[in-house]
Amino acid sequence: xxxxxxxxxxxxxxxxxxxxxxxxxxxxxxxxxxxxxxxxxxxxxxxxxxxxxxxxxxxxxxxxxxxxxxxxxxxxxxxxxxxxxxxxxxxxxxxxxxxxxxxxxxxxxxxxxxxxxxxxxxxxxxxxxxxxxxxxxxxxxxxxxxxxxxxxxxxxxxxxxxxxxxxxxxxxxxxxxxxxxxxxxxxxxxxxxxxxxxxxxxxxxxxxxxxxxxxxxxxxxxxxxxxxxxxxxxxxxxxxxxxxxxxxxxxxxxxxxxxxxxxxxxxxxxxxxxxxxxxxxxxxxxxxxxxxxxxxxxxxxxxxxxxxxxxxxxxxxxxxxxxxxxxxxxxxxxxxxxxxxxxxxxxxxxxxxxxxxxxxxxxxxxxxxxxxxxxxxxxxxxxxxxxxxxxxxxxxxxxxxxxxxxxxxxxxxxxxxxxxxxxxxxxxxxxxxxxxxxxxxxxxxxxxxxxxxxxxxxxxxxxxxxxxxxxxxxxxxxxxxxxxxxxxxxxxxxxxxxxxxxxxxxxxxxxxxxxxxxxxxxxxxxxxxxxxxxxxxxxxxxxxxxxxxxxxxxxxxxxxxxxxx
Amino acid sequence: xxxxxxxxxxxxxxxxxxxxxxxxxxxxxxxxxxxxxxxxxxxxxxxxxxxxxxxxxxxxxxxxxxxxxxxxxxxxxxxxxxxxxxxxxxxxxxxxxxxxxxxxxxxxxxxxxxxxxxxxxxxxxxxxxxxxxxxxxxxxxxxxxxxxxxxxxxxxxxxxxxxxxxxxxxxxxxxxxxxxxxxxxxxxxxxxxxxxxxxxxxxxxxxxxxxxxxxxxxxxxxxxxxxxxxxxxxxxxxxxxxxxxxxxxxxx
Numbered sequence: 119x120x121x122x123x124x125x126x127x128x129x130x131x132x133x134x135x136x137x138x139x140x141x142x143x144x145x146x147x148x149x150x151x152x153x154x155x156x157x158x159x160x161x162x163x164x165x166x167x168x169x170x171x172x173x174x175x176x177x178x179x180x181x182x183x184x185x186x187x188x189x190x191x192x193x194x195x196x197x198x199x200x201x202x203x204x205x206x207x208x209x210x211x212x213x214x215x216x217x218x219x220x221x222x223x224x225x226x227x228x229x230x231x232x233x234x235x236x237x238x239x240x241x242x243x244x245x246x247x248x249x250x251x252x253x254x255x256x257x258x259x260x261x262x263x264x265x266x267x268x269x270x271x272x273x274x275x276x277x278x279x280x281x282x283x284x285x286x287x288x289x290x291x292x293x294x295x296x297x298x299x300x301x302x303x304x305x306x307x308x309x310x311x312x313x314x315x316x317x318x319x320x321x322x323x324x325x326x327x328x329x330x331x332x333x334x335x336x337x338x339x340x341x342x343x344x345x346x347x348x349x350x351x352x353x354x355x356x357x358x359x360x361x362x363x364x365x366x367x368x369x370x371x372x373x374x375x376x377x378x379x380x381x382x383x384x385x386x387x388x389x390x391x392x393x394x395x396x397x398x399x400x401x402x403x404x405x406x407x408x409x410x411x412x413x414x415x416x417x418x419x420x421x422x423x424x425x426x427x428x429x430x431x432x433x434x435x436x437x438x439x440x441x442x443x444x445x446x447x448x449x450x451x452x453x454x455x456x457x458x459x460x461x462x463x464x465x466x467x468x469x470x471x472x473x474x475x476x477x478x479x480x481x482x483x484x485x486x487x488x489x490x491x492x493x494x495x496x497x498x499x500x501x502x503x504x505x506x507x508x509x510x511x512x513x514x515x516x517x518x519x520x521x522x523x524x525x526x527x528x529x530x531x532x533x534x535x536x537x538x539x540x541x542x543x544x545x546x547x548x549x550x551x552x553x554x555x556x557x558x559x560x561x562x563x564x565x566x567x568x569x570x571x572x573x574x575x576x577x578x579x580x581x582x583x584x585x586x587x588x589x590x591x592x593x594x595x596x597x598x599x600x601x602x603x604x605x606x607x608x609x610x611x612x613x614x615x616x617x618x619x620x621x622x623x624x625x626x627x628x629x630x631x632x633x634x635x636x637x638x639x640x641x642x643x644x645x646x647x648x649x650x651x652x653x654x655x656x657x658x659x660x661x662x663x664x665x666x667x668x669x670x671x672x673x674x675x676x677x678x679x680x681x682x683x
Numbered sequence: 684x685x686x687x688x689x690x691x692x693x694x695x696x697x698x699x700x701x702x703x704x705x706x707x708x709x710x711x712x713x714x715x716x717x718x719x720x721x722x723x724x725x726x727x728x729x730x731x732x733x734x735x736x737x738x739x740x741x742x743x744x745x746x747x748x749x750x751x752x753x754x755x756x757x758x759x760x761x762x763x764x765x766x767x768x769x770x771x772x773x774x775x776x777x778x779x780x781x782x783x784x785x786x787x788x789x790x791x792x793x794x795x796x797x798x799x800x801x802x803x804x805x806x807x808x809x810x811x812x813x814x815x816x817x818x819x820x821x822x823x824x825x826x827x828x829x830x831x832x833x834x835x836x837x838x839x840x841x842x843x844x845x846x847x848x849x850x851x852x853x854x855x856x857x858x859x860x861x862x863x864x865x866x867x868x869x870x871x872x873x874x875x876x877x878x879x880x881x882x883x884x885x886x887x888x889x890x891x892x893x894x895x896x897x898x899x900x901x902x903x904x905x906x907x908x909x910x911x912x913x914x915x916x917x918x919x920x921x922x923x924x925x926x927x928x929x930x931x932x933x934x935x
Contacts, residue, residue: 433786436783437783440780444771444776449771518765518767519768521761521763525731527785528753682734682735683728
């Protein structure tokens with residue numbers, strides 16, 4: 119126990135000392151963090167409160183829908199937690215710099231496991247916890263839950279976190295043990311395939327399209343019984359939902375059974391994790407040290423193509439872009455995230471292709487265009503999620519080698535802008551594919567298609583600029599492992615600001631789109647006032663895009679120039 | 684070639700470098716010595732443009748580093764004490780990258796790179812990823828990279844860290860040859876033997892202030908260490924009693 123506390127204390131002290139130097143900035147940071155976090159928190163709360171209040175007003179199926187939504191929420195959190203734990207465990211158990219020192223000292227394996235396990239839970243779970251609170255609070259308030267609901271919720275969350283952290287740890291231990299670490303790429307590929315399959319199963323468990331299409335059920339009772347069916351009785355997220363549902367929806371359920379099931383399984387997996395760790399960690403870690411092989415694939419054709427493509431650019435820009443692409447292609451640490459995001463994009467598009475819009479009670483024309491508008495916000499969110507993983511860390515990825523650039527005659531402005539353009543095109547391509555494909559699949563009007571394509575293009579400028587600018591402002595060159603860059607304070611600030619930016623642009627465009635469609639549906643031309651309103655709102659959206667493009671880059675560049683290394 | 688004018692650096696309340704003045708001419712090999720924490724690396728980092736001085740200025744080849752950073756940096760090859768490099772690049776790609784950063788991408792660059800690989804014994808490793816290099820090999824690669832753009836001045840912090848005896852001898856020869864051709868070396872080191880062998884003039888810094896500057900003869904005269912080596916000069920200037928206490932304390 120003493121060793122575990124010592125290991126954790128070292129981490130806490132490192133964190134404390136690193137922020138000590140920035141005493142003055144700390145207060146400001148706290149204020150910004152607190153207010154933006156509170157806004158986001160409130161937003162999530164209000165959305166869930168509204169949706170759940172609507173559900174609560176529908177007789178019979180309202181509670182069932184809310185219950186199904188609760189299962190979805192838990193299932194989403196469970197998937198996110200496992201994914202996040204796999205990535206974090208790979209770093210904390212195998213890639214962290216201090217492991218060389220720790221493994222040369224007589225620290226017991228069980229202490230290392232436990233110390234790092236707590237670190238994993240904290241690192242991988244805090245964002246999920248942060249965003250889950252308003253959701254659960256909304257449930258509690260809408261369904262007038264008693265204190266017992268909140269107490270049970272805490273009792274549910276703790277084993278839920280333990281279980282996902284243990285599963286993530288066991289998974290990565292086995293993978294690194296089975297595959298020689300010099301074939302890390304293969305491990306990552308395999309892990310990614312597991313993740314893709316996992317995400318697919320996840321989507322299939324939800325069966326969202328069946329809920330939109332009541333006609334596919336023979337009787338109303340059939341529809342209701344489908345809603346009543348648990349998503350899958352073997353998934354712990356369902357146990358979590360079952361444990362708290364009785365306190366929300368007023369029916370008597372075996373909440374105690376599910377709570378015990380969660381605790382016993384959670385603790386069993388933590389113990390199992392320690393057992394696996396003690397048996398295979400040393401071998402796995404030892405193999406991971408052999409990863410320093412120089413025989414990684416380096417395609418001459420790819421290199422030649424890249425060099426030819428970049429030839430028109432000035433020498434300094436060319437070499438920086440070339441270096442970034444090469445490092446990205448060879449750094450397998452980033453690959454699982456890329457594969458997962460690709461899988462999410464494919465599933466996203468697939469889901470649009472199976473939406474039975476024509477069977478919905480709402481007018482198809484209206485629904486198609488409404489959905490394509492929602493799609494615009496969702497697609498931009500997907501792009502921001504990609505950007506937080508790849509664009510935001512791109513400055514910090516210069517790492518301890520930043521001295522090379524800083525001591526060279528390359529202007530920082532050129533470095534930052536070359537990173538901007540590389541990331542912009544990297545984000546623009548999936549953004550446009552996502553928007554155009556889904557709009558075509560939904561038969562959106564040409565107006566909507568063009569508006570979406572132009573808006574997402576404009577927003578990609580802002581999203582990229584925010585990523586590079588915030589990445590430079592919150593740069594962390596001495597970070598122990600890459601995944602910490604995106605999950606830190608800066609990453610969260612970026613995500614909050616990027617999502618707010620996307621939300622504002624969508625809100626500003628909502629009214630013009632509504633007016634346009636109403637005039638089409640009613641076949642009445644737009645009035646002068648309406649036209650003015652459309653122009654003003656679209657102009658405001660444009661201004662917002664310009665600000666999001668210009669300001670973060672300026673801010674980041676200024677910070678980077680004053681940075682001392 | 685180098686002028687440090689009232690150069691100072693504070694970190695909060697700590698004065699790391701306290702208004703130092705130095706002048707180094709072209710073709711000179713200049714040694715910068717001092718105990719741990721004396722301000723050597725801070726001075727070197729200010730000269731390389733990695734940190735901003737709190738006061739004073741750095742002038743390199745006639746260019747004020749604060750006003751014309753890129754013109755000044757263009758003539759400098761910098762070698763840090765710890766060779767953090769882009770691990771996922773090959774040695775060849777890294778040198779090409781450095782050449783590109785300095786806008787040195789003419790047709791002659793390939794030949795220059797080949798020459799440097801040969802000189803620093805890295806020819807067989809040119810297509811290997813840097814992550815597979817030992818510390819000493821990385822140090823050799825950094826040195827090769829410092830010469831790739833044909834600098835007029837080499838600023839080097841602890842050149843011998845991680846080098847084997849063969850590598851250390853090679854570096855001494857390379858530095859001597861560079862100065863013989865008119866190049867300037869500004870070197871911070873703890874290895875007094877290297878400073879004695881390579882440097883024309885030496886400055887000793889302690890607690891952020893320069894306490895002595897001159898060639899070996901001048902320093903020996905000043906400390907009354909005639910006939911003795913640089914080590915005794917160094918201890919006389921910086922306080923050898925402390926070392927004696929440490930040695931006594933370590934005795935079992």
